[in-house]
Amino acid sequence: MTLDPAAKPPERLRSVFKKWQHAALQEIIESTDIVDLQRDDGHHEQCSFFNLDSSIAFQPKDPSTHKEITVEQMLRRKLRWMTLGGQYDWTRKVYPDEAAPAFPPDVARKLNDYFPSIEPQAAIVNFYTPGDTLSVHRDISEESDQALISLSIGCDSLFLAANRDGSEYAIIRLRSGDAVLMSGESRHAWHGVPRVLANTCPLELQDWPCYGGDDRFAQWRGWLGTKRININVRQMTDSK
Template sequence: MTEPLFGVDREPTVLGPGAVHVPDWMSREQQEFLLRACVDWAAVRAPRSIVLPGGGRMSVRTFSLGRHWVPYRYDDDEEVLQVPEWLVRAARNGLEAAAAVEPSVATPGITYTPDTALVNLYGRGSTMGLHQDRDEASSAPVVSLSLGDACTFRFGTPEHRGRPYTDVRLESGDLVVFGGPSRMAFHGVPKVFDGTAPAWCREVLGAEPGRVNITLRESRPPTLDG
């Protein structure tokens, strides 16, 4: 399926086996709290523009919590802020919400404890090419939270960057979780709709927020319950 899923009902959507989009998952209060936390984190860990090994430069700016991410690995020699427990709980709740829609998103009997979060800041004209999140030693799901401007999120298959893929519009407060058969699916953001953030986002920041995306991951192997 390649056409955009820009429905008006904004119901949860299965993007692929083990991949779910849950619209409006966060309340305004939760979004405000998370956006203010991002501002505080960025004041300590200045977002940076990533230069890829091939010489290209990502158009988004980024910083890490838990473990410092560099393409295409984690660098434990650099100290970063820890992932707060409240964010771990939020990620677990998000995984539970996604599993209620698509059970294959998670493996039963495994405790989900993300130990790293990547915060991506999209300014005007920023995009993210199709890629896999493959730098983790764990196959646990990725939990993704969206704030600010809306975007087109493109979700493909684990095999390659080409079609088939699904385009879905993500709004501020939306949740995406992908795991199980889709854990290694190619995904990206080909377009951000500048200036579409809720007005309260600008009030919180005193400026245009752009798009803010937080993805939580387990970078180390998971542990069995009990």
């Protein structure tokens, strides 16, 4: 299948996206147009950003274009995404030809428990704060047509998914712990995130990275309560 990475989503999807981006919370709760998968009808590694002095500043590769940012700025708001395994080139919209860094083996093992047919080779980890969105797009840079795995942690979000011409779509409320598998016809579906819902992080996660009386990261207590983390896993190429 040949798809244009520069193609714009159908106008209808853009309208739907904007509608739910600005919808009132009560409308979201009551809407029957939203598929709600959960509707009711302290261990820390030493290698962690939370261990760093919050005043430490990261230096940009190109100081003429970007400013330095502190750990505090990065974790509170500036950190928007990171990659695991294959390092996607966002400018060229391709994966580099050189060998990719190894995908984290502990994450791969857990994914294989639930999705044994998919070889985790790359992942984009998105960090959202209420008010953030993800524009409607398609993931078509991979050479493999294996399914995409999307995992949600933290605050709820609205997820828009649609067919190729935008004539059919669904708005799904994703909650912490939900997984979406995009396979078959949905593998190259249009999708986006028009809304992240504030004050919806599960109670048991709201204080993370602090648990109980563990105050090693006291400065960051409640960090996850204001975030949604989405781990989007894909197989770049078919195994040879």
